[in-house]
Amino acid sequence: MSGERLIYLPLGGAGEIGMNAYVYGYGKPGKERLMLVDLGVSFPDMDSSPGVDLILPDLTWLIERIDRLDGIVITHAHEDHIGALGHLWPLLKKPVYARKFTATIGRLKLEEAGLPLDTIRTIEPHPAAVEVGPFTVQFLPVSHSIPESSALVIDSPAGRILHTGDFKRDPTPIVGEGWNDALLEAIAAEKPVKAMMCDSTNVFSPHPGRSEATLAEPLTELIRGAGGMMVATTFASNVARLKTLAEAARAADRSICVLGRAMKRMITAAEETRVLTGFPRIITAEEALEVPRRNLMLIVTGSQGERRAASAALSRGKYLGFEMKAGDMFLFSSKTIPGNERGVIKLMNAYSEMGVDVVDDAGGKYHVSGHANRPDLEHMHRIFLPDMLVPMHGEHRHLREHVRIAHEAGIAGIVATNGMMVDLTGEVPKVAEHIEAGRIYLDGTAQIGALDGVVRDRIRLALNGLVMVTLILDEQSEPLGDAWVELMGLPQTGLGNRALDETMEAELTEFIETASGKILSDDDRLDEALKRIVRQVAMEEIGKKPEVRMVISRLTAE
Amino acid sequence: MSGERLIYLPLGGAGEIGMNAYVYGYGKPGKERLMLVDLGVSFPDMDSSPGVDLILPDLTWLIERIDRLDGIVITHAHEDHIGALGHLWPLLKKPVYARKFTATIGRLKLEEAGLPLDTIRTIEPHPAAVEVGPFTVQFLPVSHSIPESSALVIDSPAGRILHTGDFKRDPTPIVGEGWNDALLEAIAAEKPVKAMMCDSTNVFSPHPGRSEATLAEPLTELIRGAGGMMVATTFASNVARLKTLAEAARAADRSICVLGRAMKRMITAAEETRVLTGFPRIITAEEALEVPRRNLMLIVTGSQGERRAASAALSRGKYLGFEMKAGDMFLFSSKTIPGNERGVIKLMNAYSEMGVDVVDDAGGKYHVSGHANRPDLEHMHRIFLPDMLVPMHGEHRHLREHVRIAHEAGIAGIVATNGMMVDLTGEVPKVAEHIEAGRIYLDGTAQIGALDGVVRDRIRLALNGLVMVTLILDEQSEPLGDAWVELMGLPQTGLGNRALDETMEAELTEFIETASGKILSDDDRLDEALKRIVRQVAMEEIGKKPEVRMVISRLTAE
Numbered sequence A, B: 001m002s003g004e005r006l007i008y009l010p011l012g013g014a015g016e017i018g019m020n021a022y023v024y025g026y027g028k029p030g031k032e033r034l035m036l037v038d039l040g041v042s043f044p045d046m047d048s049s050p051g052v053d054l055i056l057p058d059l060t061w062l063i064e065r066i067d068r069l070d071g072i073v074i075t076h077a078h079e080d081h082i083g084a085l086g087h088l089w090p091l092l093k094k095p096v097y098a099r100k101f102t103a104t105i106g107r108l109k110l111e112e113a114g115l116p117l118d119t120i121r122t123i124e125p126h127p128a129a130v131e132v133g134p135f136t137v138q139f140l141p142v143s144h145s146i147p148e149s150s151a152l153v154i155d156s157p158a159g160r161i162l163h164t165g166d167f168k169r170d171p172t173p174i175v176g177e178g179w180n181d182a183l184l185e186a187i188a189a190e191k192p193v194k195a196m197m198c199d200s201t202n203v204f205s206p207h208p209g210r211s212e213a214t215l216a217e218p219l220t221e222l223i224r225g226a227g228g229m230m231v232a233t234t235f236a237s238n239v240a241r242l243k244t245l246a247e248a249a250r251a252a253d254r255s256i257c258v259l260g261r262a263m264k265r266m267i268t269a270a271e272e273t274r275v276l277t278g279f280p281r282i283i284t285a286e287e288a289l290e291v292p293r294r295n296l297m298l299i300v301t302g303s304q305g306e307r308r309a310a311s312a313a314l315s316r317g318k319y320l321g322f323e324m325k326a327g328d329m330f331l332f333s334s335k336t337i338p339g340n341e342r343g344v345i346k347l348m349n350a351y352s353e354m355g356v357d358v359v360d361d362a363g364g365k366y367h368v369s370g371h372a373n374r375p376d377l378e379h380m381h382r383i384f385l386p387d388m389l390v391p392m393h394g395e396h397r398h399l400r401e402h403v404r405i406a407h408e409a410g411i412a413g414i415v416a417t418n419g420m421m422v423d424l425t426g427e428v429p430k431v432a433e434h435i436e437a438g439r440i441y442l443d444g445t446a447q448i449g450a451l452d453g454v455v456r457d458r459i460r461l462a463l464n465g466l467v468m469v470t471l472i473l474d475e476q477s478e479p480l481g482d483a484w485v486e487l488m489g490l491p492q493t494g495l496g497n498r499a500l501d502e503t504m505e506a507e508l509t510e511f512i513e514t515a516s517g518k519i520l521s522d523d524d525r526l527d528e529a530l531k532r533i534v535r536q537v538a539m540e541e542i543g544k545k546p547e548v549r550m551v552i553s554r555l556t557a558e
Helices: A085-092 A100-112 A182-192 A210-224 A237-251 A261-272 A309-315 A340-352 A375-385 A394-408 A455-465 A500-514 A522-540 B084-092 B098-112 B182-192 B212-225 B239-251 B259-271 B308-317 B341-354 B372-386 B396-408 B454-464 B498-516 B522-540
Strands: A005-012 A021-027 A033-037 A054-057 A069-073 A096-098 A120-122 A130-132 A136-139 A150-156 A161-165 A193-199 A230-233 A255-259 A296-300 A329-332 A358-359 A388-392 A418-421 A432-433 A437-444 A446-449 A466-473 A482-487 A545-555 B005-012 B021-027 B033-037 B054-057 B070-072 B096-098 B120-123 B128-133 B135-141 B150-156 B160-162 B193-199 B232-233 B255-259 B296-300 B329-332 B357-359 B389-392 B422-423 B430-434 B439-443 B445-449 B466-473 B484-488 B547-554
Touching: A005 A161, A005 A193, A021 A150, A054 A085, A069 A085, A069 A130, A085 A100, A096 A100, A096 A193, A100 A120, A100 A261, A136 A182, A136 B084, A182 A375, A210 A237, A210 A329, A230 A309, A237 A255, A237 A261, A237 A296, A255 A261, A296 A309, A296 B484, A340 A358, A340 B396, A375 A394, A388 A394, A388 A545, A394 B341, A432 B329, A437 A455, A455 A545, A455 B454, A455 B484, A466 A522, A466 B547, A482 A500, A482 B454, A482 B547, A500 A522, A500 B329, A522 A545, A545 B466, A545 B484, B021 B150, B054 B084, B070 B084, B070 B128, B084 B098, B096 B098, B098 B120, B098 B259, B135 B182, B182 B372, B193 B372, B212 B239, B239 B255, B239 B259, B239 B296, B239 B445, B255 B259, B296 B308, B296 B466, B308 B341, B341 B357, B372 B396, B389 B396, B454 B547, B466 B498, B466 B522, B484 B498, B498 B522, B522 B547
Parallel strands: A033 A069, A069 A096, A096 A120, A161 A193, A193 A388, A230 A296, A230 A329, A255 A296, A329 A358, A466 A545, B033 B070, B070 B096, B096 B120, B160 B193, B193 B389, B232 B296, B232 B329, B255 B296, B329 B357, B466 B547
Antiparallel strands: A005 A021, A005 A418, A021 A033, A054 A437, A130 A136, A136 A150, A150 A161, A418 A432, A437 A446, A466 A482, B005 B021, B005 B422, B021 B033, B054 B439, B128 B135, B135 B150, B150 B160, B422 B430, B439 B445, B466 B484
16 A cells, blocks of 8 residues: 545535535545535525525635645536635635636636636536646536536546536437437546446436426427416526527517526526527517517526515516516426425415416426436446445435445445545545534625524524513612513513513512622622523413523613 | 305415314304304414414404304314314304314313313214204215314205315225215205315325325335334324324234324324224333334324424434334335425434435325325316305415316306405305404414514514614713623624624714714614614624614613
């Protein structure tokens, strides 16, 4: 053994869907040169991260070893792979490598963050290659639900890694390079693959995936049959779907208008980079307002029911002059990501109340997934026959199932979740170390640790409501006036319709009037005693234990 | 025209799934005698009702006309049909009519609430009948996912109503009466049905529903094939499923232990009322701990990922001495109700981390729905051929689709949502009036109106965090000490790692020191000015606008 080792360390994306960030390293233990693949975000939800704007991977481990980091490679331009670039690049300040379209989206993010654009270097796909420290990286075109998604062929002195990125097996993806078994087989024949890091999103889907091209016919038929205005939504970055929708609209003699900044930006970037050509003419909102409803198709953002997207704006009434009404049709050419159901259903019902016909993907006719299903994953395994499989891009259950499938095919596999450093040097993957891999909340402009307690306090406020008590004492610890209670997020009245704050104030006052000087002069004991009274009154009056915040002010002589 | 009319007024359950409460009335306008059908709850969620325990229908309209209410009829014992009984009966104090099993569950609820049990009268099914004011009501057995679900045949002087309740068409439901077309046809032949109020839950499911009996074989096969301990969850009230699971376990030579209070209670009630017979022997938890894992099956509550249920307790580690481990299997013999995905997925991943194999209903083999699918709804329409169809038990989109189907079959239909009073007297349904139909939140022991702002404040606290400012002034409006800032649910530091509270205090102090006596002596203006400063500092430092609560204390001379 040379003493060098090849390591893999997911800092995000392994054990969750989202926030992808994978570290590769090669060198002597503790001195490996490092490369980061992807730098994505996750999205918050009210249950676990209320008020948060975005969730970022915690890069502390990497930042502590920043002199060993040689570069950042981005596989594709989905938010869960590139979304953290503008927020976290300033902590890394290393070159970023990506293909043309991805680089364009990346530069838009850097521009918004006021960062230097030349930090991103555009890399041509295979057979071109780029050196990142000890690694030689080739971008291998794969199909996915965004243009130019790439698997990475990563050559290291310890062998070849195939990092699939997000992919599906689609020979006719409408936009971008079709899936090419022959190319993959030729690459597989070049040299053995030591380890395959593989997308696991759809490992539970038992049937082979369907091509983007299968959608054209049913979509055209649906849109042809629609009477009034047609509105369709899909993921903003699914440029192929946007094209399919637009062409179907043209075939149905409808003009196309796009609403939503993210979507317009994607189309522009795809056209500028010549990834997208022949997109039907898009008319402006002003022009669209002059077109008869029967001849209009709006393509809008907000397939996941996002409250600020165009779909939601239309569900609330007039938006940019457009107003949906009876006889119109709204199409979700998308799937609902688990956890977003409530928002999507809310939209559907709002449209239903307007008399709009809502069509979703229930029958599987108007959407195909961008990820490889189980048979396609198995196909990928067979092409490359890696020594070991390390599933990524999945929750724990996906990773575990993916390893199970690999084992069935005689391939060594390991469930490596965020923070598990895996040594790939030997015959089988070995866990080398566990490091702290957490999440950072982007909250407004602040970045806060997920475990800092800030969000925990918000959740407590939301669940329990808040009682604020203020009390003023003089320098002899004599109360100046009564305790003052303010309620937030709590019923105003308790038993017998008594005002809850007054009941609390009465109990507090009674206590303070009879409390000993010892207690009144001891902030901690006083705080504790008053809190106990507030909680007790709350339990009696409203059957609930609220959060309590005490402000005890002690006035001193001037 | 006689001057009398027949009315229908949903107070819950129409335009939502949950919280069923439907009023029927007959008599001169404004003097109708009234009957309430069902009194259910809805469940809160973090997005829209954080901290709330249960959601109840707002019965204000009914309570204002309480002298005209003759009784309450309960179709079946699901929480969304009977769950509000203990909470709202004291506002109504009228006789409750239900079949045996439902009555038993209802009495348990009244008992918990300390209410008189004899308020519930047990009614035998068709052909028995009960008079409720001007209505004659027969309980018509239908199949559903709980024993003794009943449609109601409601005869009034203005004609017959068929209120389907929740139902599916299942000739072999394992527990309770099988679906009987002949009986329904005989009833349909007796006299015409003026209006059918019909379950709409599964109107978007295009295939005929499957019988509960189809599950026995795949479940037995699955459980036979399991290696370690087997754990299965389903809805606590699905007594038929519990029996199927238990019998499958016995066939696989496993002893059965039930964990979860709700489930035990349902089995006991079903056995006591002789609805359930021949249930395999259930062993206690203590006995179960002595049984080899290979010979044990736990049936547990918590199919929706509820945090306090047995399934969740097991996912967190040891529970009542049981601990899941690698080689065990966990089965969701249930569907995930939209909105509960996050909780269920969290469970699945927790089990996956333990090495437990998780089986869910993805393939449709281990669960069947309790509601009639579209073809079964159409079958029901054809049997009774009502003059008009009024869909219920559905969100707006379900009701609308159901009306569309009725129209296709030549039946007049109307989308009547909560608060819409429909006059059924004429040939076609007519909206007679819109009344306020809202929701009441049960919060601890308090009942608060959904629009009271309490929950809105909680949501704001969770999204925005809170800044509390206290300031003490003397009787000349001179500040005594500086303003004091407390943060809750906000980052502790802003730009350049400065303490956020101190930055705010400094800005507030600067303002106060230079403020005119005019401002300092005017609570409203002072409050406004200080709030503006806090928000401005927050925007600058953390890019966020928090909630702000001011407590300005003015000390007066003794």
